[in-house]
Amino acid sequence: MSTSVTTTCRDLDELLPSAQTACRLLFQECYKAGIKNIFITETYRSQERQKYLYAQGRSRPGQIVTWTLNSNHKSRLAWDIAVGPPQSLYDVTTLNRVGAIAKKLGIEWGGTWSNAIDRPHFEVKSNWVMPKGYKLEGKINVPTNSKGQVQLIVEDKKEEIKVTNWNPGSPAMKTETENFIAQAVKDEIILESHLKDLQNGTMTTDRLIGLYITIQQRRSK
Incomplete structure (x- = not known):
């Protein structure tokens, strides 16, 4: 994937499979907890874009937005979120609720970092596995802007009747x-x-x- 350093990638498919699953599970559990107004703001980030963002507030005008040159975004294992209306973009109460859910799922949350708190940030290790007792219960709609809503789409499963040992010729x-x-x-x-x-x-x-x-x-x- 080749993009400009000024372009933000919000494509969930650009993450590694383990991170994709972790992100979908997080959004599913948030939906079930009544948190439906969160959305993805960034997934994969190239090293060039990481350097570009790191320069902001240092050698380039603007507020500091990142504290590292070695982010898990470039490893395709991290994603950032924000909060849609009616809350503010980075509503602390909502992000704290999402962070608490993430902790139960074995997902690292930037809100627990002591050196540089980053509440919108979530990441996993490459060997992350879904915790026991959890599963993806349907198709998860993960919004990429504030106009979308998290959705859990569960397809109706029609009961199938299987006839065994049926031999019409017998x-x-x-x-x-x-x-x-x-x-x-x-x-x-x-x-x-x-x-x-x-x-x-x-x-x-x-x-x-x-x-x-x-x-x-x-x-x-």
């Missing part, structure tokens, strides 16, 4: 199935037409499974 299976359907007809749970369709070979497997579920549900009432 005479024993065919006889057992016919007896099952015939008994359901006799019990007036389903119509006799279903049995006739099974006997003449027009009964599909999906339909048969549906009938089985219906019969079992009605018998359990």
Whole structure:
């Protein structure tokens, strides 16, 4: 990735896989805690950009924004965040809450540094692994500007019914199935037409499974 030293990279995919996962997990847990107005301000940072930022407030006009030339941003293991409206950009209360969550996840937070507190900064080691008891529960929307909101998108999982040992060509299976359907007809749970369709070979497997579920549900009432 080649960019100008004045360009900020906010692309989560520019981080190493372990950092990507850690960042998504942090945003997920923040969402679950009701913190939805945080967003990424920087991920990967080249060494050239690090030198450029380090010069600010020293050999170049402006306020000091970094205290090191050796940042984990250039190692693709760190990211910075900010806070969206209605709070201020670096609202201490919100960042402290995010920092407390990060600590539980084994993510290092710049807010705990004694030499130079950096509350918007988070990073992990290259061997970071997800703590026991946690998992990514869906797709995490990680905003990159103050207009976005953190989202957790969980896809509905349709219950799958797996039929094992089903062999339509087996005479024993065919006889057992016919007896099952015939008994359901006799019990007036389903119509006799279903049995006739099974006997003449027009009964599909999906339909048969549906009938089985219906019969079992009605018998359990």
